Amino acid sequence: xSDDALRRIDALLEVGLHLARSAxxxxxxxxxxxxxxxxxxxxxxxxDAIIAELDAARAAASEPIAFAQVERTLHHAWDGxxxxxxxxxxxxxxxxxxxxxxxxxxxxxxxxAVKVLRPGLAAAVRQDLVLLEGLFxxxxxxxxxxxxxxxxxxxxxxxxxxxxLEQEAVAQRRFYRALRNHPALMVPAPVMRLxxxxxLVSEWVDGVPLTQAPxxxxxxxxxxxxxxxAARSGIVHADLGxxxxxxxxxxxxxxxxxxxxxxxxxxxxxxxxxxxxxxxxADDDALADALTELGxxxxxxxxxxxxxxxxxxxxxxxxxxVRLDADAVIAAADxxxxxxxxxxxxxxxxxxxxxxxxxxxxxxxxxxxxxxxxATAPWRELARAALRDGWNASLS
Numbered sequence: 001x002s003d004d005a006l007r008r009i010d011a012l013l014e015v016g017l018h019l020a021r022s023a024x025x026x027x028x029x030x031x032x033x034x035x036x037x038x039x040x041x042x043x044x045x046x047x048d049a050i051i052a053e054l055d056a057a058r059a060a061a062s063e064p065i066a067f068a069q070v071e072r073t074l075h076h077a078w079d080g081x082x083x084x085x086x087x088x089x090x091x092x093x094x095x096x097x098x099x100x101x102x103x104x105x106x107x108x109x110x111x112x113a114v115k116v117l118r119p120g121l122a123a124a125v126r127q128d129l130v131l132l133e134g135l136f137x138x139x140x141x142x143x144x145x146x147x148x149x150x151x152x153x154x155x156x157x158x159x160x161x162x163x164x165l166e167q168e169a170v171a172q173r174r175f176y177r178a179l180r181n182h183p184a185l186m187v188p189a190p191v192m193r194l195x196x197x198x199x200l201v202s203e204w205v206d207g208v209p210l211t212q213a214p215x216x217x218x219x220x221x222x223x224x225x226x227x228x229x230a231a232r233s234g235i236v237h238a239d240l241g242x243x244x245x246x247x248x249x250x251x252x253x254x255x256x257x258x259x260x261x262x263x264x265x266x267x268x269x270x271x272x273x274x275x276x277x278x279x280x281x282a283d284d285d286a287l288a289d290a291l292t293e294l295g296x297x298x299x300x301x302x303x304x305x306x307x308x309x310x311x312x313x314x315x316x317x318x319x320x321x322v323r324l325d326a327d328a329v330i331a332a333a334d335x336x337x338x339x340x341x342x343x344x345x346x347x348x349x350x351x352x353x354x355x356x357x358x359x360x361x362x363x364x365x366x367x368x369x370x371x372x373x374x375a376t377a378p379w380r381e382l383a384r385a386a387l388r389d390g391w392n393a394s395l396s
Contacts (some may be wrong), residue, residue, distance in 0.1 A: 040326045061098035077196035111204035122163040145351040154354035162259040169195035172258040186254040207246030220375025222253040231269045232390030238362035262358040273387040301349040312336045325374040
């Protein structure tokens with residue numbers, strides 16, 4: 001990569017970190033980033049300071065909400081005491097995240113998960129999002145092909161969506177209804193009458209965390225079919241972290257969190273499927289056409305992207321099962337950075353349309369989560385089948 005390109009990216013990272021440190025909600029952003037990556041992926045020793053900062057942010061953002069505050073939030077949401085609706089509510093949380101806290105309760109004799117947004121968080125984030133304007137100049141300098149203003153506007157809208165638990169309940173209900181009879185996937189039913197912008201109540205689910213799956217290969221394959229198959233139904237899930245899925249006793253994979261979702265144009269999903277087929281068939285002309293139609297690259301750099309993708313993905317571009325773990329992520333990154341001229345060309349020429357931002361985020365999160373499960377599967381064929389058949393795709 002050229003020195004000029006490195007300087008532009010360094011400037012972008014420096015401004016981004018400065019904003020994250022200076023804004024009250026920046027700690028939350030860093031904590032969520034810490035949750036999404038494995039420290040082993042970052043090169044030493046340069047990454048030590050970043051890892052320390054991420055760890056500190058995660059610790060600071062994981063302080064539990066006082067139970068009295070949880071009760072006040074529920075009282076405000078339901079216009080009455082929590083016991084007017086719930087039979088029981090455990091005082092100790094079962095999960096604490098930078099955004100919310102989850103308690104186990106009983107509703108009409110059945111166990112439920114009660115998710116409560118951190119008090120004051122939505123208002124603070126709305127205020128802090130104006131700081132995104134400070135990213136316009138360095139983002140445009142690092143990636144000249146981007147419409148930085150439109151992209152950051154999309155970030156703002158999607159982040160605000162994540163802080164509305166009533167909207168999350170609506171998205172969760174859509175997934176639940178679509179997958180309620182699925183043999184391999186499950187979504188807990190939300191209780192819509194108790195949904196509020198700061199409260200979400202859902203059916204309780206017992207299971208084993210994804211990182212402790214008895215069969216990590218099957219669990220990884222299930223997650224791919226869920227995430228990529230969702231696009232065929234017009235939905236994108238952008239934040240499938242390792243804490244957001246449980247393996248049930250019957251072998252199904254339960255997805256628990258639906259804050260980071262969005263819609264996707266079926267036409268763009270069709271183009272993405274054509275792009276994958278072109279990559280598999282080594283048809284660079286068709287691949288370039290697909291990238292151009294998506295608005296990502298012009299034809300000439302699109303051919304560079306095709307060659308770089310084959311080089312970087314290596315064995316992951318083949319139909320055979322491949323192990324996806326930390327070593328595989330590091331090896332792919334090393335292969336990518338070994339082609340500095342191609343990377344620099346694509347940074348200068350590439351554009352990410354705002355409507356694809358959450359899909360790209362979701363794909364990156366999906367790969368990162370599976371790499372932390374250390375699963376082996378024919379990833380290329382799974383992605384191909386999910387793009388073609390949606391949630392009906394075969395896991396084998």
